[in-house]
Amino acid sequence: MSQTYTGDTYTGDVAVGGPPDVRELPGLTISKVAVSDMANNAYLLRDTATGQALLVDAAAEPETLRGLIGDADLRTVVTTHGHWDHHRALPDVLRATGAQAVAHAADADDLPVDVDRTVEHGDTVTVGAHTLEVVHLRGHTPGSIALVYRAQGDGGVHVFTGDSLFPGGVGNTQQDPERFASLIDDVEQRLFDVLPDEAWVYPGHGKDTTLGTERPHLAEWRSRGW
Template identity: 35%
Template structure:
């Protein structure tokens, strides 16, 4: 699938690419006035990400979290564009887990899924280096945009969501139909539910939710389901 423009107005240009074996959403979050762009979750396929940028300046590679399917193009993107890598400090433990699992099993941790039989041993696309820490409530400057950073632990301890006006990038914290899965080491269901409740109770219903995999939803559409998710326990 080619890059899909989700929003283009006087403030923001937001583009989605689907990359890698888990069909991860990589978002290009750009300032419409300056062209400066943050690449959120460079999951794979740096050449295609760079082509979609069409010459716009990359001001940061931003990680919603450090699961392997969200970071595999970070090293190549940094090498090509010289951009800093931004993540929450609590994600260092997540990346350490990913590397330990790869060393022990010869494959990434696919959670509930299984890697394809006979797949070659993956090569990590990132050395784990982070240039600057993301923190809750400290906005991220992308050109003239001030992108809100919300620390939303649970799927992983250092998961963050990024908000530019009525668009919210949620990584694997919130999807249509529920919170992100918590079957990994370092994940916790009660914690992700607290994070999701904070998002759904504090943000306007019109805010569009763009998750780390699959299609978008809105805060208003998901809000009525909170209690049901809590009861079902995932």
């Protein structure tokens, strides 16, 4: 799996209880940590000029997440979807930081807090001077979203996919053929068809991957139905 730009040492391999892995992009730092018995991934994006930050999935272990946030000015917590394991620490993190809760409208009622801002496909969220595009990926849940960040300079493309795309396949659709078709169609049309092979995928659990690594297997995923 290739790195996105010269000098990058980030791998995305983290373990529950272990240290975060940190990627330094032009003007933005991405820190990944694994939490809970579900080994959920949480990602902190910090604008290096302003210290403003965005957290993707306040999944669990609020003390770990507060340590990850540190002295960053956390403005936003984006929840990728409504499943319980991705938002157990959300109330605590919001109380501690005053950050805004963001989720897709279709999953907002599944969160343990009142969502401050609901988003739809094509909307954007910001962290400091940086903009991330919201991509709606229907199937794992009705309101599952990914965030696409196109870094400055030679920093590459970065996709935070929640539980909609992993190394080796799309997210769980409980063997429902309609949900599977919806999810793989959205993943193919809204990610693979428009983003380069070098786009780095940061999933909701486990190791990272790239679209180029997974692209040759799309037909296999469709054939097997999961």
